[in-house]
Amino acid sequence: MENGLEIVSVLNLQKYYTTRSGFLGRKNILKAVDDVSFKIKKDKVFALVGESGCGKSTVARTILLLTEKTAGTIFFNNRDISTLKGKDLKAYRRFVQIIFQDPFASLNPRMRIYDTLSEPLKVHKTVPVKMYKERVATLLDQVGLNHSVMNRYPHEFSGGQRQRICIARALALSPGVIVADEPLSSLDVSIQAQILNLLKELKVKNSLSFLFISHDLNIVQYFSDEVGVMYLGKIVEQAPSEELFSKPMHPYTEMLLNCIPKINRLQNSSNGYDDKTDTPSPLNIPKGCPFHPRCPKRLKQCELVQPVLKEYNGRAIACHLYLI
Amino acid sequence: MSFLKVKDLSVFFKRNTNDTQKAFAYKKDIQVVNTVSFEIEPSQIFGIVGESGCGKSITAYSLMGILPNNAYSEGEIIFNGQNLTTLSGEQRRKLRGNQISMVFQEPMTSLNPVFTIGYQIAEVLMTHKGFNKGKAMTKAVELLNAVKIPSPELRVKDYPHQLSGGMRQRVMIAMAIACTPAILIADEPTTALDVTIQSQILKLIDKIKKDMGMSILLITHDLGIVYENTDRVCVMYAGRFLETAKTIELFKNPRHPYTIGLLKSLPVNKNIPLSPIPGIVPRPDNLPEGCKFSNRCLFALEACKEQEPDLMPVSDEHYVRCIRAGEHLWKMA
Numbered sequence: 001m002e003n004g005l006e007i008v009s010v011l012n013l014q015k016y017y018t019t020r021s022g023f024l025g026r027k028n029i030l031k032a033v034d035d036v037s038f039k040i041k042k043d044k045v046f047a048l049v050g051e052s053g054c055g056k057s058t059v060a061r062t063i064l065l066l067t068e069k070t071a072g073t074i075f076f077n078n079r080d081i082s083t084l085k086g087k088d089l090k091a092y093r094r095f096v097q098i099i100f101q102d103p104f105a106s107l108n109p110r111m112r113i114y115d116t117l118s119e120p121l122k123v124h125k126t127v128p129v130k131m132y133k134e135r136v137a138t139l140l141d142q143v144g145l146n147h148s149v150m151n152r153y154p155h156e157f158s159g160g161q162r163q164r165i166c167i168a169r170a171l172a173l174s175p176g177v178i179v180a181d182e183p184l185s186s187l188d189v190s191i192q193a194q195i196l197n198l199l200k201e202l203k204v205k206n207s208l209s210f211l212f213i214s215h216d217l218n219i220v221q222y223f224s225d226e227v228g229v230m231y232l233g234k235i236v237e238q239a240p241s242e243e244l245f246s247k248p249m250h251p252y253t254e255m256l257l258n259c260i261p262k263i264n265r266l267q268n269s270s271n272g273y274d275d276k277t278d279t280p281s282p283l284n285i286p287k288g289c290p291f292h293p294r295c296p297k298r299l300k301q302c303e304l305v306q307p308v309l310k311e312y313n314g315r316a317i318a319c320h321l322y323l324i
Numbered sequence: 325m326s327f328l329k330v331k332d333l334s335v336f337f338k339r340n341t342n343d344t345q346k347a348f349a350y351k352k353d354i355q356v357v358n359t360v361s362f363e364i365e366p367s368q369i370f371g372i373v374g375e376s377g378c379g380k381s382i383t384a385y386s387l388m389g390i391l392p393n394n395a396y397s398e399g400e401i402i403f404n405g406q407n408l409t410t411l412s413g414e415q416r417r418k419l420r421g422n423q424i425s426m427v428f429q430e431p432m433t434s435l436n437p438v439f440t441i442g443y444q445i446a447e448v449l450m451t452h453k454g455f456n457k458g459k460a461m462t463k464a465v466e467l468l469n470a471v472k473i474p475s476p477e478l479r480v481k482d483y484p485h486q487l488s489g490g491m492r493q494r495v496m497i498a499m500a501i502a503c504t505p506a507i508l509i510a511d512e513p514t515t516a517l518d519v520t521i522q523s524q525i526l527k528l529i530d531k532i533k534k535d536m537g538m539s540i541l542l543i544t545h546d547l548g549i550v551y552e553n554t555d556r557v558c559v560m561y562a563g564r565f566l567e568t569a570k571t572i573e574l575f576k577n578p579r580h581p582y583t584i585g586l587l588k589s590l591p592v593n594k595n596i597p598l599s600p601i602p603g604i605v606p607r608p609d610n611l612p613e614g615c616k617f618s619n620r621c622l623f624a625l626e627a628c629k630e631q632e633p634d635l636m637p638v639s640d641e642h643y644v645r646c647i648r649a650g651e652h653l654w655k656m657a
Contacts, residue, residue: 222591261548
């Protein structure tokens with residue numbers, strides 16, 4: 001695979017939740033993330049895609065230490081982050097920032113924009129107090145907002161503007177990695193394009209690396225360098241973006257790509273998949289290959305043996321079709 | 325013959341005239357839909373595409389007769405030769421769910437959590453067709469089968485929380501088609517769903533159209549969905565239709581700068597930079613003078629800011645509200 005310095009690498013990450021059916025009911029284990037490994041490289045965008053409930057957001061939250069992992073390791077500059085303490089931990093938190101999906105829920109309605117943007121500066125003391133105003137103004141500049149907005153409250157802004165403020169907040173501590181969890185999905189098409197251009201511009205200017213989570217494959221194709229396709233908590237295919245989109249190999253990737261409505265496809269040409277099944281619940285993952293009940297290309301062994309993620313032609317893929 | 329004909333439909337919202345706000349009472353009501361006209365033929369899917377707040381859902385609500393209390397409409401909605409706007413509330417109610425029905429965006433919130441899905445489908449039939457409960461429940465199983473829910477005999481007894489989002493949307497569709505309505509309005513039916521489930525639901529809607537010869541009004545913000553599923557489409561902005569044409573024609577030959585802008589906002593290829601539409605959608609009480617898109621338009625002239633153009637034909641069945649529609653701006657953009 002491509003070279004490049006890795007900043008954050010995730011190794012065999014697992015996150016299990018235990019649930020109970022009823023008060024004294026049986027304990028169930030929900031495998032939200034099961035054995036996921038990938039690397040976020042310097043100045044590159046790693047994207048995670050998949051249907052809702054496949055564990056993409058859980059991966060993001062564990063990397064940010066918002067959720068505790070069950071097992072596995074996350075390395076940051078070759079140090080295991082679970083061993084970080086005190087100053088080092090604070091430095092890690094400063095270095096990895098997040099942009100959430102819903103800009104209406106992720107800004108405190110009772111804080112002025114200035115307070116929202118200067119709070120990280122206060123917590124981390126990266127800038128002397130008298131420089132706050134200047135710093136906030138630069139941040140607003142970077143995301144294309146006027147300085148005068150710093151005295152206003154979030155309700156005075158539209159969705160796109162709020163998402164710009166959330167981006168400014170993520171940039172406040174000059175991070176190296178930004179985790180963007182569906183940053184565009186609550187925005188209108190024309191605003192999506194504005195924000196996507198902004199992210200692209202900031203990525204180059206501030207030399208940022210991204211973990212980009214999205215279910216919109218058109219956007220992922222446009223923005224990412226490498227893509228991991230997740231299904232029920234596992235990565236089933238991982239490849240450089242161009243290769244994945246030009247030649248999807250895992251049947252699930254193929255199905256996802258076929259399901260996106262496209263403007264240049266011939267009208268009324270069926271996309272070839274007659275999928276009638278729902279995504280199984282992560283509480284009840286099918287035996288063998290978790291995708292086999294929906295897979296049009298399934299083989300006999302798919303129902304029995306779970307395929308492992310293996311190198312194949314420069315990508316990683318977990319499918320019996322490619323394990324000869 | 326056309327099933328549904330909408331002529332010069334406008335929708336207004338009343339200003340709040342509480343005592344505290346008397347100072348604003350002189351202001352005019354806010355117009356959110358401005359004289360839209362269209363026809364939907366049987367077995368046709370007509371798409372309305374636009375960004376949030378452009379008035380597409382409100383148009384659907386006025387067709388259904390379910391506008392909020394502080395809103396009122398003007399213009400004509402002609403269905404089977406009858407002007408719906410002149411009917412009484414009771415007469416409208418008899419049509420709703422029976423002749424005209426609707427599928428909403430949020431399958432999670434639009435089902436009643438305390439009744440089984442079977443009962444909720446049967447209720448439609450008992451109300452409109454006078455079926456007894458037994459017969460209605462049998463029909464409900466058939467309907468669940470028609471929307472491809474596996475083992476429908478067992479599922480009728482399920483409550484909404486036992487179903488996934490895609491399954492709930494299927495139940496909503498089953499309810500909507502229970503009385504074989506002539507018109508089905510689908511307001512962003514797949515926005516809350518995953519792409520794989522979205523493709524299943526859209527295929528189902530297409531099948532229903534073919535099997536039952538229904539007219540379908542599909543409201544969406546996704547141009548890909550419009551392209552793949554509709555026969556005719558109109559692009560809505562600030563309560564107006566800016567462009568309307570046969571779907572293939574609109575995508576092959578977009579004429580309005582807004583349509584062009586939307587198409588250029590879609591990421592296609594990594595090497596082609598996006599050229600988004602600048603600015604934001606104006607609020608309905610604060611629209612610009614002249615052409616409502618002129619403040620964001622890359623091709624606006626002085627004349628655009630003075631007078632709003634009419635929806636004019638540029639070719640057969642292709643109408644555009646732009647004074648520069650004849651200039652093939654698509655090639656210049």
